[in-house]
Amino acid sequence: MFTLFQQHSTDDYRGRIFGALASVEGVCQLAATFAAGYLGQAVGIIPVITVQGVCYVVAGFTVLFAVSDAATYPPREAIATSEITEAMHEGAGPACRMGRRRAIPAEHRRVINQGAGCPRPG
Known part of the structure; x- marks a missing residue:
């Protein structure tokens, strides 16, 4: 509970x-x-x-x-976070760049821009 x-x-x-x-x-x-x-x-x-x-x-x-x-059903924030993480790590490069292979919905981009951050190239 x-x-x-x-x-x-x-x-x-x-x-x-x-x-x-x-x-x-x-x-x-x-x-x-x-x-x-x-x-x-x-x-x-x-x-x-x-x-x-x-x-x-x-x-x-x-x-x-x-x-x-x-x-x-996971909370909406958990779904958004998992989709962002998936998009960032599936080979599309940092999700903050404009040259993405996969479109990320506007609400997810807002979460990224507010501090979820972009992965740094290794």
């Missing part, structure tokens, strides 16, 4: 996202502790643990089906 949050959040908001996540987790743990204590007294410990196990299984399947499609 943390990997997905890191991959799909920008650097500017990552700290805020993880702070909010930690706050929500803390509140939920506190509420669950009180609820489990009360329910353990009211209905017994075995039914409480059984419900908890069922909730874990349901949550697991929910995440499995909800995230499986999203996890198979």
Whole structure:
């Protein structure tokens, strides 16, 4: 879960996202502790643990089906970076030169010009 949050959040908001996540987790743990204590007294410990196990299984399947499609597709930035790297190293020479054998989309050229750099001839 943390990997997905890191991959799909920008650097500017990552700290805020993880702070909010930690706050929500803390509140939920506190509420669950009180609820489990009360329910353990009211209905017994075995039914409480059984419900908890069922909730874990349901949550697991929910995440499995909800995230499986999203996890198979890399983020747009990763695709752009891999295409830039491929274009730079497939024999076309530095991608910054105008004499390329392969056309690079404008948005990829912008990434290169902003600091991805050109490989230096060896």
